[in-house]
Amino acid sequence: MLKYARSLLDSVLGRKRALDEEPESSGSANEDYSNKKLKVEDDTKMVYKVYISNIPTCTSSAIKKYLADKGIPRISKSPQWDYAIATYKSKEEAEQAMKNVEGQKFKNKVLKASIQESTEEDHRNRFINKANKKKGKKNAEEDADPNLTPAERLANQVTPLHKMPYDEQLKKKQRTGEHHLLNFKRELNKLQLSGPERHQINWAKQPGLPCEVLEIIASPEEEGYRTKCEFTIGKNFDGEATVGFLLGLFRLGIVAVLEPSDLKNIPISAKKIAKAMQDYVRASDYPVYDREAKEGVWRTLMTKTQRTGDIMIVVQIKSEGLGDDKVDELKKDLIDYWTVRVKDQDIEVTTLLFQEWDGVSNGLTDRAPTQVLYGDGYIYEELLGCRFRISSSAFFQVNTPGAELLYSKCAEWCNLGDGRKTTLLDICCGTGTIGITMAKSVDQANAERNGIKNVKYYANKVEDRLDVFRRKGDEEIVAVLDPPRNGVHASVIRAIREAEHIDKLIYISCDAKQAAPNFLTLCRPQSQRVKGLPFKPVRAVSVDLFPHSEPSELMIEFARVRPEEPEE
Numbered sequence: 001m002l003k004y005a006r007s008l009l010d011s012v013l014g015r016k017r018a019l020d021e022e023p024e025s026s027g028s029a030n031e032d033y034s035n036k037k038l039k040v041e042d043d044t045k046m047v048y049k050v051y052i053s054n055i056p057t058c059t060s061s062a063i064k065k066y067l068a069d070k071g072i073p074r075i076s077k078s079p080q081w082d083y084a085i086a087t088y089k090s091k092e093e094a095e096q097a098m099k100n101v102e103g104q105k106f107k108n109k110v111l112k113a114s115i116q117e118s119t120e121e122d123h124r125n126r127f128i129n130k131a132n133k134k135k136g137k138k139n140a141e142e143d144a145d146p147n148l149t150p151a152e153r154l155a156n157q158v159t160p161l162h163k164m165p166y167d168e169q170l171k172k173k174q175r176t177g178e179h180h181l182l183n184f185k186r187e188l189n190k191l192q193l194s195g196p197e198r199h200q201i202n203w204a205k206q207p208g209l210p211c212e213v214l215e216i217i218a219s220p221e222e223e224g225y226r227t228k229c230e231f232t233i234g235k236n237f238d239g240e241a242t243v244g245f246l247l248g249l250f251r252l253g254i255v256a257v258l259e260p261s262d263l264k265n266i267p268i269s270a271k272k273i274a275k276a277m278q279d280y281v282r283a284s285d286y287p288v289y290d291r292e293a294k295e296g297v298w299r300t301l302m303t304k305t306q307r308t309g310d311i312m313i314v315v316q317i318k319s320e321g322l323g324d325d326k327v328d329e330l331k332k333d334l335i336d337y338w339t340v341r342v343k344d345q346d347i348e349v350t351t352l353l354f355q356e357w358d359g360v361s362n363g364l365t366d367r368a369p370t371q372v373l374y375g376d377g378y379i380y381e382e383l384l385g386c387r388f389r390i391s392s393s394a395f396f397q398v399n400t401p402g403a404e405l406l407y408s409k410c411a412e413w414c415n416l417g418d419g420r421k422t423t424l425l426d427i428c429c430g431t432g433t434i435g436i437t438m439a440k441s442v443d444q445a446n447a448e449r450n451g452i453k454n455v456k457y458y459a460n461k462v463e464d465r466l467d468v469f470r471r472k473g474d475e476e477i478v479a480v481l482d483p484p485r486n487g488v489h490a491s492v493i494r495a496i497r498e499a500e501h502i503d504k505l506i507y508i509s510c511d512a513k514q515a516a517p518n519f520l521t522l523c524r525p526q527s528q529r530v531k532g533l534p535f536k537p538v539r540a541v542s543v544d545l546f547p548h549s550e551p552s553e554l555m556i557e558f559a560r561v562r563p564e565e566p567e568e
């Protein structure tokens with residue numbers, strides 16, 4: 001009988017998601033929406049930055065309050081900076097701000113102030129350069145190129161490989177996968193080992209790659225493959241309400257939102273929905289949310305557009321100050337818009353959801369409920385002949401045909417279903433796609449007969465159910481671990497090692513650099529702390545689920561190193 005361990009039901013119930021970076025700026029509460037400083041109409045206009053220095057580091061909220069009292073309500077200040085920056089559009093205002101603080105004492109330090117002037121365009125380009133350097137982008141120079149249109153800059157930011165032919169992208173990703181494997185081997189060899197167990201990593205002493213590396217598996221679709229998109233609602237450089245992506249990093253000062261029309265990874269259906277939302281917001285009486293002033297109404301639009309044709313739309317607003325009647329009116333109008341008025345644009349919404357979020361974090365959040373305005377709050381996707389129900393917060397691979405190739409390869413490596421009694425542990429299973437598709441494809445008759453009843457789910461964090469690994473029957477155990485970006489808690493890897501009946505672990509990683517500590521714990525020689533025989537990598541393959549972007553999935557098969565087997 002196959003049995004599947006489900007570690008977390010968050011994809012069904014709705015749990016954690018990464019939140020955008022928080023802004024460092026403080027804002028005044030009552031500004032006119034039409035007069036935002038993010039509106040850039042003339043690139044030759046000047047910007048005046050007041051640098052206030054000699055501030056103790058790690059002092060953000062205190063200095064913000066202090067400067068606000070001195071008539072400087074908006075500053076940029078990071079805890080590690082010993083300075084703050086206030087930006088003005090007029091020289092007079094900047095000079096006044098400088099006068100207000102120059103020579104003043106804050107926490108026993110005498111503040112200094114100076115003004116730096118530049119054009120709007122220089123100001124913007126500097127932020128773009130900074131953002132790119134921070135991301136280690138090689139094309140930072142290119143992005144600073146004044147000949148690049150903002151749309152080209154956005155494409156470089158969101159899909160940095162978009163100008164590279166796809167076969168070149170694949171070669172690059174193949175090399176990246178191999179580089180991660182070599183690094184992992186290098187780190188393993190760096191361990192200071194003195195005990196007799198050090199021979200357990202003799203395999204890592206061999207030159208070259210630590211295991212067989214197969215040729216990268218390409219995405220079946222190169223463009224428009226992203227089923228899930230989260231768009232920001234803000235203003236473009238002309239101050240018009242726009243639904244798209246932020247150009248650059250907000251905390252570095254880039255606040256313009258650009259339409260996704262030129263982005264290769266966004267499907268036409270999602271672009272169409274974003275445009276329809278933009279039309280709606282532009283015609284609305286309510287302003288878009290300003291991330292700096294933390295005012296306004298329209299915040300985020302999320303779309304999930306599946307291969308089945310199902311469409312989920314989630315609209316997030318800041319409702320503070322609107323009052324219940326206005327919010328109800330707005331919800332009714334949204335329902336009418338998305339279910340009736342957009343029909344002529346060939347948009348057939350399956351379910352519409354709504355989130356009210358007054359907090360400062362950007363993007364959809366698990367800290368506020370999501371209300372279902374239309375439909376039942378779910379959509380469906382088909383994958384390897386199985387049908388999955390997806391909620392608004394569910395994790396589901398964003399490239400369905402690519403995920404099919406990944407999971408098929410995983411099933412091949414698991415090598416279940418040739419009559420042997422096997423238990424598959426699908427660790428961090430989310431919606432359960434890996435286990436369920438394998439149950440079907442591996443043992444079709446059995447799956448049909450049982451209606452995939454041979455599955456058992458544990459809706460917990462995997463680290464809270466380590467007992468599952470200890471359960472031992474007479475069957476073979478194969479484990480698949482498909483964790484979040486940063487891997488799993490070391491206790492999970494230690495528990496897998498201690499479960500000596502587990503001989504094979506297929507580790508799927510979307511960020512092999514972050515998962516490297518897990519690989520090390522899995523393969524390092526036995527010690528007081530890390531018990532159980534180690535594993536070693538036997539084969540690996542990259543699977544590209546994100547054409548035109550940097551990441552790809554790296555799947556590694558690890559096998560238990562048994563003493564009777566030569567480790568070399």
Ligand SMILES: C[S@@+](CC[C@H](N)C(=O)[O-])C[C@H]1O[C@@H](n2cnc3c(N)ncnc32)[C@H](O)[C@@H]1O
Pocket residue numbers: 007008010011015395396397427428429430431432433434460461462463482483484485
């Ligand atoms: C990369 S996804 C893989 C999901 C699954 N294989 C699928 O395709 O739907 C990682 C999953 O692990 C879940 N997760 C995150 N932290 C976890 C934890 N501590 N224990 C168990 N699962 C966790 C996430 O919610 C997410 O669903």
